[in-house]
Amino acid sequence: MGVVIAATGAVRGTGNTSAVEGAARAARDALASAGVAPETVGVLVNAGIYRDSNMVEPAMGALIQKAAGIGLEYSENDPRSFSFDLMNGACGVLNAVQVASAILVTGSTGRVLVVSGDTHPSLTGTDATEDFPYATASGALLLEHADGPAGFGPVHTELADGPVAVEGFVDTATMGTTGRSAMTVVRADDAERRIVDVAVTVGARALADGVDPLTTVLISSRPTPGFAAALSAKLGIPLVSGVEDTADVHTATIPLDYHRAIEAGRLSGARTVLMVAAGAGPSAAACLYHLPEPNTR
Template identity: 35%
Template sequence: MSIIIQATGISQPDKNISAIDHAIEAARSCIEAAQVALDDIDLLINVGVYRDNNLCEPAVAALIQNALGINLNPVTHPVGRTVLAFDLMNGACGMLNALQVASSLLKAKGLKRALLVSGEGHPSKVQSESFPIVHSGAALLIEKGEGDKGFKDFVFESSKDFKGQTGVLDLQLYGTQSRSNVQVLRDANYVLELGDFTCDVVERFLKTHELDKTDLSLVSSHPDSRFAKDLSEKTGVSLAFGVDKVAQWGDSHTTALGLGAHFALQDPQGNSKKALLFVGAGSGLTSGCGLYLL
């Protein structure tokens, strides 16, 4: 049994669309591309971090589920089944974590499909000049398949001491305007150190799994416009189709891997490589790798 990506969907950068709306738009596009019935989705995981109005409850996944109309109230929509929907937040590595969790659940629980969604945006629902993360959305629909294709291995590593990018809400500073404000603070040399740390994680992953770099294409996080390119040059793994385009959009945070997968799987050369190497990298320092055989 394998876990494959059945379809992808994105909501391209638009500063006037909120995080949740970006996630919903990407999910709808993904479901339309897959041509599956809503009631055939068993699991929904949201990995977006920054939320409309700094929402804490309910889970954003539940709001997305409701907007999409997936297996709603069994009293009014008696479909004889339910969907498990929850949020999973681990910054830029969140989508990779969700892929690992969803893959395990699909294999162990007799479920068939999982919708993984992310959306990022300023809590005011409009782009702020001080907010470094681009408003965008991405979604992946994964399902059980047969054969060797699909996700095979995941690994995650974190540094001993924290360094990274942190979202802070100062209630005393913003007062009654707190719901529509956030400060994103970044440690000095964060991206530089993250690049070195991630390079080491990738090299260990390649060595442990005895992978030939020439067989792989890289889909990476984008804490800055050079990160993926630098990682590619340091590790010797070529960039997947469309990764450079996503990098130019800016720091897409949790949506980066979904955006990258969307374009990589549409490679006009027919994915000449044997596998995609997904690499998430963010605060912690935390980096993760996931191998997807094509």
């Protein structure tokens, strides 16, 4: 048995500026696509980083769970649901897949919902700015166990040595009364090269698990406009076709691009998707996703 993506949801643009509402909408869309009730989700894992108004507590996962209508009944015999945040930058979604796989293998729940999304804390726009490099977007992956060889392979991770490549923080020394609506992001001059290097390392490790390069496509982070193309060239795996959005949508990139590829039929002919997430540390995570038959999810 493997862990497969039963359904997806994604929100990009459309005036949405809230990471909580965006992730909740993506979650509801995934549940509707799968035709399953919210109460069948046992666990929700949120991998988003940049939050509405720089909120710290409660966990964003709990707010997203509530907004998505999951686990809101509390009678004695009602099914139980819980949620939590798993924060590891761009790698968070694939880390959440690791956790979800461990949960699903126990049989304690039949479905785990992984959500992610980021926004500018001021909630004033959906696109990246000169000072804040991340566009607002949210995504959701509804995960289930399924018989057969389809599903996620092992998730490989790597943290490179050296100074941090990208830092995002609230500068309390200078923010004053704007701390709820401002964020400082600092990128090292050599950030792209170092992030590409660590992504190549972990991507090659995932490919060593065994794939046919002729039927494998790449979905990856895009911390800079040329990052995904550079990674594709170094790994020798083509990018999934038709991804026109070059903005860095950070933690939502993999669920968003996978959702778009499925909706547009762009995985026709592919048997395997190499998913690579990289950023910050510089760190990276990668895994193979063996598409079910037929290639619909």
